[in-house]
Amino acid sequence: KQEVTQIPAALSVPEGENLVLNCSFTDSAIYNLQWFRQDPGKGLTSLLLIQSSQREQTSGRLNASLDKSSGRSTLYIAASQPGDSATYLCAVNTGFQKLVFGTGTRLLVSP
Amino acid sequence: DTEVTQTPKHLVMGMTNKKSLKCEQHMGHRAMYWYKQKAKKPPELMFVYSYEKLSINESVPSRFSPECPNSSLLNLHLHALQPEDSALYLCASSQVGSGTDTQYFGPGTRLTVL
Numbered sequence: 292k293q294e295v296t297q298i299p300a301a302l303s304v305p306e307g308e309n310l311v312l313n314c315s316f317t318d319s320a321i322y323n324l325q326w327f328r329q330d331p332g333k334g335l336t337s338l339l340l341i342q343s344s345q346r347e348q349t350s351g352r353l354n355a356s357l358d359k360s361s362g363r364s365t366l367y368i369a370a371s372q373p374g375d376s377a378t379y380l381c382a383v384n385t386g387f388q389k390l391v392f393g394t395g396t397r398l399l400v401s402p
Numbered sequence: 403d404t405e406v407t408q409t410p411k412h413l414v415m416g417m418t419n420k421k422s423l424k425c426e427q428h429m430g431h432r433a434m435y436w437y438k439q440k441a442k443k444p445p446e447l448m449f450v451y452s453y454e455k456l457s458i459n460e461s462v463p464s465r466f467s468p469e470c471p472n473s474s475l476l477n478l479h480l481h482a483l484q485p486e487d488s489a490l491y492l493c494a495s496s497q498v499g500s501g502t503d504t505q506y507f508g509p510g511t512r513l514t515v516l
Contacts (some may be wrong), residue, residue, distance in 0.1 A: 322503075323503070325504065325505065327507075332490070332510075332512065333509055333510065334406075334408075334492055334507040334508050334509040334510045335445070335492065335494075335507040336507070337504050337505065337506060337507070340504045380444055380445075382444075384503070387450075387457070387458065388433055388435070388450050388452065388457070388458070388496065388498070388503065389447060389450070389458065390445075390447065390505060392444035392445050392446075393444060394444060395444055
């Protein structure tokens with residue numbers, strides 16, 4: 292059974308810092324991996340999707356990497372801003388359209 | 403337009419009530435999903451519809467009954483729920499098997515069962 296873990300569970304940083312969120316999964320047989328953000332009480336916003344054959348994806352200040360063989364992905368956020376405060380979730384697609392979500396990282400960026 | 407809409411935003415119901423949640427997308431996606439999310443937990447998959455047919459049911463109790471009347475609409479019918487069913491119910495949609503099947507989520511329905 293696929294298990295997805297995110298470290299740290301919570302992170303607090305001052306504005307302007309670069310930061311890295313980690314995601315690990317137990318079964319490397321994945322179709323793709325997706326990073327989402329979720330604001331309190333809201334739905335999920337898709338940030339980046341990395342196909343299993345890819346190593347990296349970038350969107351603006353966000354960069355996600357994937358090392359499928361070691362079961363790891365990272366989300367790098369450059370020059371963090373207070374508006375980046377949210378919960379960040381990674382999710383692996385195990386095939387057949389099934390997403391298994393990680394435990395999430397709650398990020399707080401202070402002005 | 404990458405919008406998935408859900409109604410209602412909030413729902414309070416008693417254990418004997420029957421209610422329905424509605425989800426709609428106009429992105430031409432042929433896969434639609436229901437997820438349940440408890441407070442401070444990640445979303446958990448409940449159902450998947452592909453081409454308007456139920457393809458995955460994650461052993462969800464029968465008091466939850468999904469319906470996909472057409473390619474743009476997804477309903478979740480609720481009956482005889484328990485207080486522990488209180489949660490945020492999220493709908494999502496995606497392409498089917500395109501290799502870039504990003505799932506797009508709606509804002510959710512906050513359900514409270516009294």
